[in-house]
Amino acid sequence: MPTFEYEKEIYGLGYTAVCGCDEAGRGPLCGSVVAAAVILPLDAQIDSLDDSKKLSEKKREKLYDIIKETAVAYAVAEATPEEIDEINILNASMLAMRRAVEKLGVKADFAIIDGNCSRGFEIPTKTLVKGDSKSFSVAAASILAKVTRDRQCIKLHEEYPQYNIIRHKGYPTKEHMDLIRKYGPSPIHRKTFLKFLDNEQTLKNSES
Numbered sequence: 531m532p533t534f535e536y537e538k539e540i541y542g543l544g545y546t547a548v549c550g551c552d553e554a555g556r557g558p559l560c561g562s563v564v565a566a567a568v569i570l571p572l573d574a575q576i577d578s579l580d581d582s583k584k585l586s587e588k589k590r591e592k593l594y595d596i597i598k599e600t601a602v603a604y605a606v607a608e609a610t611p612e613e614i615d616e617i618n619i620l621n622a623s624m625l626a627m628r629r630a631v632e633k634l635g636v637k638a639d640f641a642i643i644d645g646n647c648s649r650g651f652e653i654p655t656k657t658l659v660k661g662d663s664k665s666f667s668v669a670a671a672s673i674l675a676k677v678t679r680d681r682q683c684i685k686l687h688e689e690y691p692q693y694n695i696i697r698h699k700g701y702p703t704k705e706h707m708d709l710i711r712k713y714g715p716s717p718i719h720r721k722t723f724l725k726f727l728d729n730e731q732t733l734k735n736s737e738s
Contacts, residue, residue, distance in 0.1 A: 531580060532669040534572050536658065540640050541572070545654075547602070549638040550667025551627045554582070554675040556619055558700030559710070560693070560719045561686055562608035563619065565626035566674035567634055567641065569602040570667050576600060579669050581662040582676040594677040597670045604670075605633035606678050611720045618722070624649040630671075644668050690716050 540548045553565040570576075576597065582590055598604055607629030609622035617625070628650055631641055640654050644661035661668035680699060687696035692713050698706045707726065715724055 532662070532664050532666045534570075534666050536642055536656070536665045537570075537572060537667055540642070540656065545640040547636055547638045548640045548642065548667065549603075549631060549634060550642045550644075550661070550665050550669070550671045551631060552644040552662055552668050552672040552675055553623045553626055554672070554679040555700070556623055557702070558720075559702050559706060559723045560611065560695065560700040560716070561679070561682060562610050563614060563623050563626050564606060564608045564675045564679040564682065565623065565630040566604065566606045566671040566678070567627070567630040567638065568597065568604045568667050568670040568674060569634065569636055569638060570597075570600065570670055571602055574600050574666065576666070576670070579666060579673075581660075581669055582672040583662075585673070587680070590673050590677050590680075593670075593673050597673060601670065603634045603636035603638075604674060605630045605635070606674055607633055611718055614720050615722045619720075620647065621649070628652075642668055644672065686718055690718060 537548050547569055549567045549569045551567045553563055555561060555563045607626050609626040614622040631638055638653060641651060642661060642665050643655050643657050646657050646659050648655040648657050658664055662672035683695050683699045693709045
């Protein structure tokens with residue numbers, strides 16, 4: 531379960547506003563990658579706060595509101611499919627996280643970043659592998675990012691119902707890939723994530 535251990539250690543070094551930062555949506559074939567940054571008070575008590583992947587959708591939705599009410603500051607940002615295609619998914623994830631940190635209503639002076647990579651931040655950072663299972667702030671950010679992206683997927687489904695995004699959330703399931711083969715890519719699809727189409731066409735050409 532996550533704790534405030536890392537936040538307390540960093541505050542002990544003299545920093546005054548430590549945020550946790552995480553993203554959702556690196557793996558899907560479509561839609562934006564969404565990031566969140568959260569500064570929590572060290573006396574915050576949020577029951578069941580954990581890595582968003584370990585929680586049910588209903589629990590995430592409930593915690594989403596509690597986190598927003600409890601946080602000193604929070605922000606959500608994204609990088610678009612076009613940006614993902616232009617600069618790759620890792621750099622786009624970093625971009626979304628930097629945007630979230632920069633949008634905070636209270637300026638953070640240190641960020642705990644989920645994962646093992648931190649690029650381009652204007653403030654000091656600490657990377658934390660599986661940070662959403664270790665840090666309360668990162669866990670809170672993971673929930674805000676996940677719920678926001680899931681809600682975006684509902685809107686994408688309404689706009690492009692032929693892909694059934696509401697079921698697979700854009701991930702490369704067999705159903706999703708088959709529907710892309712049937713209807714072709716849409717403007718919300720990440721072109722650099724659709725190499726399976728090129729590979730299949732190459733295979734067909736070699737067999738003909």
